[in-house]
Each structure stands twice: as structure tokens, then as C-alpha cells.
Amino acid sequence: MKPLLSIKGLNVGFGQQRAVNSLDLTLARGQMLALVGESGCGKSATALSILGLLPDYANIGGEIMFEGQNLLTLPAKKLRQLRGKDISMVFQEPMTSLNPVHTVGDQIVESLSVHLGLSRSLARKRAIELLELVELPRPEIRVDYYPHQLSGGQRQRVMIAMAVACEPKLLIADEPTTALDVTVQGRIMALIDRLRKSMSMSVLMISHDLGLMSQWADEVAVMFGGRKLEHNVTAELFSQPRHEYTRGLMAASLHYQQNVHYRQRCLTEIRAQQLQGEPVFSLFTPPTLSFPPLAEIVDARPLLEARHLHVSFQQGGESVDAVSDVNFTLFKGETVGLVGESGCGKSTLSRTLLRLLTTDSGQILLNGIDIVPLPESQLTPLRSKVQMIFQDPFASLNPRQTVKGILDRVLRVNGVKDKHLRNQRILAIIDRVGLPQHSLDRYAHEFSGGQRQRIGIARALITQPELVVCDEAVSALDVSIQAQILNLLLELKKEFGLSYLFISHNLDVVRYMADRVLVMQKGKIVESGEVQNVWQRPQHAYTRELLSSVGKYQFTDEKQQRESA
Structure with missing residues (x-):
């Protein structure tokens, strides 16, 4: 049988690139x-080539055959008649689509x-x-909603409904589950x-989510630098990767490191x-860092309560x-993970803190001082003692200021009046997050996603905080970049004695980074405890549902849990 889609010798260029x-x-x-x-x-350039959506200045060569027709000619x-009817696309960010x-x-x-x-x-x-087909609750009412009235997962369902409306023969899904909660990810992929x-x-x-693709795809093709490095049946590719880069992706992916912890x-x-x-690839694992035992950390006075x-x-x-009615403590030198679905109250809680x-x-005690009644x-x-690293550094960085201007403004707002001292601290922190000094004269759009996140980390740490709130700080990053950023956060934690409130929908990341974890549902903390205990013996039904949705953690009932513990 002839394939539905056949791509041969596809070349896409933008100028010299x-x-x-x-x-x-x-x-x-x-x-x-x-x-x-x-x-x-x-990946995305390939998808846009199929749909004929690349800009006019792009140079395209090769052949894209769809049902016997070369889409490039x-x-x-x-092509407009095919687009949306026979070939549809679900884009990564439904809010902008x-x-x-x-x-x-x-x-x-x-x-x-x-x-x-x-x-x-x-x-x-x-x-x-x-x-209704994409399981949007109360579709007869939400059909009249505007996009901003829906959650991220609901907007993604609307995008899928639009894409399959004409029952296309080919659906192209460009990162359809990025930044969605793990339970929503599973439901979207199942849908x-x-x-x-x-x-x-x-x-x-x-996708860049290897774990998710290992569960759902029939075949997987791995790309780097515009080239296909490996292509195989899913089970074989993940059990016996042939290319060094594929092995590197799996080594960097926490999905395949189930029992590892930052300690x-x-x-x-x-x-x-x-x-x-x-391209030639090599794998590097930084030396293991030593941290005080958790029992020693939680024996002190709470940093945040x-x-x-x-x-x-x-x-x-x-x-x-x-x-x-949320209650929890966070101690100096500790990382507390916060997990739960979109809309459960995670971001509201972090912004309230x-x-x-x-x-x-209620009360928010920072080093024993209730900050709720304090005037501005x-x-x-x-x-300056509590800072945040945001999910999307591009949206949170001023596009009209250079990196130096952004960092300098943070210091001035926080009362550092001496220009020479500000320059010293800017040079020190930009070096510490692994960016060259000439980066200071560039703007946010001139950096990659991983580099922008390093700038976001530098901005958070330049005030010398005690607590850093990481709000989905690595959720939109590639596996290899995510590993670099998590290693950097651990190095900085040790060097500066930082504490983290680590908010993420990626349970594997929280499992690796957190000492203790809080599970949030509908505005309430339904379970808390040391991360190992919660992962191995979850007590609440919602926690078991979250862990089961990852695919590698399976729980049935409490009796069976006790028997297997």
C-alpha cells in the first residue's frame, strides 16, 4: 500500500541557514x-512545509507527496482547498492560534x-x-465562550475540534501537549x-517529550540540526537506540530515570x-553535589510558613x-514541590506568597514576620528576599531593554544605588548562569529559549534572595536544555544556600528536584510529605490519579498498595 505522505530529500533554508x-x-x-x-x-519547518505555510523568503527543495500530489508544486x-480539509494542524499555543x-x-x-x-x-x-467529541464540558454553553474564558487544556481541545471538523486524512500536531498538566496531557493524547x-x-x-511519544507513537524519527539521525519502530528505538544523540536524549530525560533524585x-x-x-555528540554528567540531610534542614525555624x-x-x-485553608512550611535550604492540575490554585498560591x-x-510568615498586613x-x-523564575522568560523579559538594562533596573528598584557595585553584581551573576559577558548588550529576542531562561534565573538571583519560586521554570524547554537548567539550579542552590518552591506539571521533574511535595486540588492541599513517600505510597485518590497518568506509576487500590509496600 502506498504511504499517505512521502517526503523525499526535503531541504528548507532561510538565507544562509x-x-x-x-x-x-x-x-x-x-x-x-x-x-x-x-x-x-x-521539526516545525517540516510541518509548515507540508502545509505551505513557510514565509515567501524560505528556499524549499525536494518532494512532499500527498496522495500522489507534490504539495511543493x-x-x-x-493547496488552500487541501489545507483544513484533508490536512489539518493543531498548533502548540492555542491562545495565540x-x-x-x-x-x-x-x-x-x-x-x-x-x-x-x-x-x-x-x-x-x-x-x-x-x-462534545473532544470532551469539552457543557459544549452547548461553551460554544459561545471566547478563548480567554477557557483553560489551557480546554483551548487545546477546541483546537483539536477545529482540526478534525472536516475529518482530515492527515493531522499534524505541533507540540499539542506542551505546558499542559500531566493528566490533561494523557487525555489529549488519548483523544x-x-x-x-x-x-x-x-x-x-x-514533540520534544520522549516519554509521551514512547507511549503513543507507532514510529519515531529523531532530528538534530535539520537532519534525521534515527527512525525506527517506537519499541525498538527506545529499547535499543542506535544513535549517540538518541541515547543522550534518553539519558537526559527524567522519564527514563524513575528512581533518581538530585541528592x-x-x-x-x-x-x-x-x-x-x-555533528558529534558526547555525554557529560557533572559531579554529584552534597546537601545537608533533610532531617537536619527541617529541624530549624521555617523560612516560609x-x-x-x-x-x-x-x-x-x-x-x-x-x-x-492552605497550610504548609518551607525550610531554609529545602525544595518543596507543588503539583496539581491547571486551575487548582498553584499560581494563585505562589503569587499570594x-x-x-x-x-x-490567613498568615504568610517570612522568617517569622507576617507579611500579610504590611504596607507596600x-x-x-x-x-528582594523572595524572587520568581517564570515559565516563559520571553514574555517576562522587557523586549526594549538589553540584558544589562534588565538586570540593572532590578538592582536599582531594590535600592542598590552605587553604579560600580551594580556592574560588579551584573557581571558576577551573568557569569554564574553560564552566559558570556557580551550577552549583556543583546536583547531577549536574540537568545534561544534555554539562554533566555538563564537570563530569567540571573534576574531572580541578582537580588540575593533566600527563596526562589520556580513557576513552571523548565516546562517549555527541550530535554537536554532542561537537564542543563536543573543542574544549574542545583549548583546555585548549594552555592547560595537557596530554598525553592518548585511548581510544575511535570511530575518526573518534581520527583527529581523536591525534598517534600504538596499536592493541590481545587484550592486545597490534599496530600503532603517527603517526595519518596508520596511517590511510593500515595494516600489520596487524586495523588494516585496524577501519578498513574504519567504511565509508569500504576496504583489500583489502597489494599493492594499496602500489600505491595
């Missing part, structure tokens, strides 16, 4: 093929009207059916897989260099509890 280099791929009908690799390896009108001024229903209706010629009433009815089978649809899945060893990093035009915290918002004329949101009731004038000197 080659994004895709002599790529060959085949995708059978009804098959899911995963294209994995780091940012900039050519197809007239623009015929969905039109903010139109309801989600209207956006699905438009696709159905253009490609299938349905009347508005029939298209609306079908839109509700599609939202795509179910639609693939029921519609006999082929799926080209673009045991640092993560393996991939080093790449060009020799005679070809939350007592009966309560935060609510007004929504639709009703009061909604975002944080409800930084006094960026107002509490309804008394909060200012305390703010």
Missing part, C-alpha cells in the same frame, strides 16, 4: 509518526462553512457535536489516538560540536475559592 537538510519520511494511513528533537532541529488555490475576538463556536463554524458548505445553523449544531482510529486518520506528532546525582547533559560539517490561607475571586457574580495578590484571610513601604525591602 539550512533548517531542514535532505529529509526523508514516510507516513502510512492510520499511523502516528512522532518527530522528536530539540528546538531549532527542523501544487497551485496555491488547490485562536482568534480572541470571536467565540470558539464561530471559529469552528467558519471552517465547516468554508470547506463543507454547511449552513450556519447546521454548522453550529456540528460545532457543538465536535466540542487524538481515539480520533485517529475512528477516522482512519494519520498523525504526524511533533543522588546530577543529570546527564548532551554536548554537541561540529567536526568537518557533521503559610497558615490558613484563603484567596477568592469574583466570577460571574459569585465568589470562587482559588486557595482554601509574593504578596502580588491579596489574601481574604515595608514590603519593598522584603521583596
Whole structure:
């Protein structure tokens, strides 16, 4: 049987830069093929080539055959007819892909009207059916919602509903689960897989999440620097990787390091260099760092303590509890993980601890001082002691300022008036996060994602804080870059005696980084304890659901847990 999609010798260039280099791929009908690799390896350029969505200045060569037609030579009108009907795409960030001024229903209706010629009433009815198909709660109501009224996982379901509305033969999914909670990730992948089978649809899945792809893809192709390095059946590729780079990705991926903890060893990093035009890879594991025993850490006075915290918002004329009677402690030198689904209150809690949101009731004690009643004038000197590393450093870095300008402003706001001292601290911290000094004169858009996160870390640490809140600080990073950043955070923790509140939807990362973990559901802490105990013997049903959704942790009932413990 002929493949649905066949790519031969695909080359994509932007000026002097080659994004895709002599790529060959085949995708059978009804098959899911995963294209994995780091940012900039050519995955998205390949997907956009298939859809004819690359910019006009791109140079494209080779052949992309879809049902006997070469998409690279197809007239623009015929390509538009295929796009959205026979070939659809789910983009990585639904908030920027969905039109903010139109309801989600209207956006699905438009696709159905253009490609299938349905009347508005029939298209609306079908839109509700599609939202029900992707398991969006109360679709008859949410069809009239705007994108900002939906959660990240719900917006991604809307994007999938739009993509499958015309029952395409090929679905291209570009990082459809990045930054989603682990339970939502599993449901989204299960949804795509179910639609693939029921519609006999082929799926080209673009991802940097090796663990997720090992569970769902039929075959996996690994890319680096625009080249395909390895392609095999999923089970064989992950059990017997042939290429050094593939082995490096697996060594750096926490999904395949189930029992490792930061107190045991640092993560393996991939080093790449060009020799005679070809990439050569080597693996490097930094020396293991020594930290005080947890029992010794928690024997001291808490650095941060939350007592009966309560935060609510007004929504639709009703009061909604975002944080409800939350109590926990965090000690100096400790890392506390915070996990839970989107909307459970994690980010609200973290912003409340930084006094960026107002509490309804409760106490926040920083070094024994309740900061809740303090006026802003008394909060200012305390703010330098608690800093945050954000999920998206590009959105949180001022695009109009150089790196030096960003760091200098942080110091000036925090009362460092001596210009010479500010320059010294800027040079010291930029060196410590592993960036060259000439980076200081560049702007945020001139850096890669991993480099921008290093700038975000530098900005957080330049005030010499005691506590750093890491809010999804590595969730959008590639496996190899994630390993580098986590190793860096551990080095800085040891060097500066830092404490971390580590918020993440990636349970493997929390399992590695945290000493203790808090599990949050619907604004409440439903379980807490040392990370090893919670992972091995979860007590709450919600914790077991979270861990089971990862795929490698399986729990049935409490009796069986006790018997196997």
C-alpha cells in the first residue's frame, strides 16, 4: 500500500541557514509518526512545509507527496482547498492560534462553512457535536465562550475540534501537549489516538517529550540540526537506540530515570560540536553535589510558613475559592514541590506568597514576620528576599531593554544605588548562569529559549534572595536544555544556600528536584510529605490519579498498595 505522505530529500533554508537538510519520511494511513528533537532541529519547518505555510523568503527543495500530489508544486488555490480539509494542524499555543475576538463556536463554524458548505445553523449544531467529541464540558454553553474564558487544556481541545471538523486524512500536531498538566496531557493524547482510529486518520506528532511519544507513537524519527539521525519502530528505538544523540536524549530525560533524585546525582547533559560539517555528540554528567540531610534542614525555624490561607475571586457574580485553608512550611535550604492540575490554585498560591495578590484571610510568615498586613513601604525591602523564575522568560523579559538594562533596573528598584557595585553584581551573576559577558548588550529576542531562561534565573538571583519560586521554570524547554537548567539550579542552590518552591506539571521533574511535595486540588492541599513517600505510597485518590497518568506509576487500590509496600 502506498504511504499517505512521502517526503523525499526535503531541504528548507532561510538565507544562509539550512533548517531542514535532505529529509526523508514516510507516513502510512492510520499511523502516528512522532518527530522528536530539540528546538531549532527542523521539526516545525517540516510541518509548515507540508502545509505551505513557510514565509515567501524560505528556499524549499525536494518532494512532499500527498496522495500522489507534490504539495511543493501544487497551485496555491488547490493547496488552500487541501489545507483544513484533508490536512489539518493543531498548533502548540492555542491562545495565540485562536482568534480572541470571536467565540470558539464561530471559529469552528467558519471552517465547516468554508470547506463543507454547511449552513450556519447546521454548522453550529456540528460545532457543538465536535466540542462534545473532544470532551469539552457543557459544549452547548461553551460554544459561545471566547478563548480567554477557557483553560489551557480546554483551548487545546477546541483546537483539536477545529482540526478534525472536516475529518482530515492527515493531522499534524505541533507540540499539542506542551505546558499542559500531566493528566490533561494523557487525555489529549488519548483523544487524538481515539480520533485517529475512528477516522482512519494519520498523525504526524511533533514533540520534544520522549516519554509521551514512547507511549503513543507507532514510529519515531529523531532530528538534530535539520537532519534525521534515527527512525525506527517506537519499541525498538527506545529499547535499543542506535544513535549517540538518541541515547543522550534518553539519558537526559527524567522519564527514563524513575528512581533518581538530585541528592543522588546530577543529570546527564548532551554536548554537541561540529567536526568537518557533521555533528558529534558526547555525554557529560557533572559531579554529584552534597546537601545537608533533610532531617537536619527541617529541624530549624521555617523560612516560609503559610497558615490558613484563603484567596477568592469574583466570577460571574459569585465568589470562587482559588486557595482554601492552605497550610504548609518551607525550610531554609529545602525544595518543596507543588503539583496539581491547571486551575487548582498553584499560581494563585505562589503569587499570594509574593504578596502580588491579596489574601481574604490567613498568615504568610517570612522568617517569622507576617507579611500579610504590611504596607507596600515595608514590603519593598522584603521583596528582594523572595524572587520568581517564570515559565516563559520571553514574555517576562522587557523586549526594549538589553540584558544589562534588565538586570540593572532590578538592582536599582531594590535600592542598590552605587553604579560600580551594580556592574560588579551584573557581571558576577551573568557569569554564574553560564552566559558570556557580551550577552549583556543583546536583547531577549536574540537568545534561544534555554539562554533566555538563564537570563530569567540571573534576574531572580541578582537580588540575593533566600527563596526562589520556580513557576513552571523548565516546562517549555527541550530535554537536554532542561537537564542543563536543573543542574544549574542545583549548583546555585548549594552555592547560595537557596530554598525553592518548585511548581510544575511535570511530575518526573518534581520527583527529581523536591525534598517534600504538596499536592493541590481545587484550592486545597490534599496530600503532603517527603517526595519518596508520596511517590511510593500515595494516600489520596487524586495523588494516585496524577501519578498513574504519567504511565509508569500504576496504583489500583489502597489494599493492594499496602500489600505491595
